Amino acid sequence: MVNKMRESVIMKIHYGTALAAVALVAVHILMRLTQSFAESLEYENVIANYQFLPYAGMLEIILILLSIHGFNGLRVILLELKQGRAYEKAVSYGCIAGMIGLIAYGSRTIFMVNMGMV
């Protein structure tokens, strides 16, 4: 699948995720400004944020967007660093695995806190 996807499609996703992430992270930062910074980091407030479904949903989307954008960026950097068929395949699949792993781990945290398991 990695090899079949055209680079222009991958880069459109790369640019799209960057723009969407900027917009959502801006909302995320604005939400922090509704209370003082120290207050926003208090345990109860953090848990409350996760348990507010729309906010938890936004955090999940930010996680997905940044994981896709970040790991594709890492793939591009590694491809420019060294070349070779086996290396490039390893980098592409490695980055996909890393991206899935990070999304899975982050999603697990969001779901668990949202459902009151923590």
Place this chain on the structure above:
Amino acid sequence: MAQVSSVAEGKTTKSVTLRIARYNPKHDSKKQFMEFNLQYERWTTVLEAILDVKKHFDHSVAVRYSCRQATCGSCGMIINGKPRLACFTKISELESDVVTVEPMNNFPIIRDLAVKFERLFDTHHKIKPYLIRDDSEITSNEKEFLQSPEELENYIQFANCIKCGLCNSACPTMATDSSFIGPQALAQAYRYVADSRDKGKDSRLKIIDDSHGIWRCHFAGSCSQVCPKGVDPAMGIQFLRGYMLGFRS
């Protein structure tokens, strides 16, 4: 004539130290510099100075050159740290008492200042640098392919490329990515994609839409800065991206 020769005899003559990089990959482990003190006139080019060295001091200095008028693109080299054509660079314009010449970066060295152009020509050939269409000006009964001045304006500066390789030598991506197609080939891809007579846009865009194609350009812009013919490859690359992102058709 008498006036010209009197100037040449000494009125404007200055001296310069020419440092030439010497390297033979067959038996040298690293580059070494040889220094030569030369007299030069206001209009003496770096190529003329190198040929002077070959004629009077060391005939074994390897350098590629041909037309001596910035047309053939053979004498590209690093002159005082910047990729330039030796025949198009006057020593006086460098404003330095020391002129250092080295082979172009991002090209395998044959010997001294001569580098291999295979990769440049391969990538240039890869993007199909010719008009692609079913009919022909030669065989059909129709007239030559017409083009308005406005349509010509879209690509004409890119047609000035002489394939000297200076843009590829200056490109930071070329330095690390040995599979990168390079600014020269990308600029030529744009030259044909933007040509109203050409019908091969889709096939060319497919060629450069690769993991080592157009998307690896970081828009450093150094390719455009060093081009001796005023071609702006960085701009061509951005226009090509416009086609691929759907901003241009």
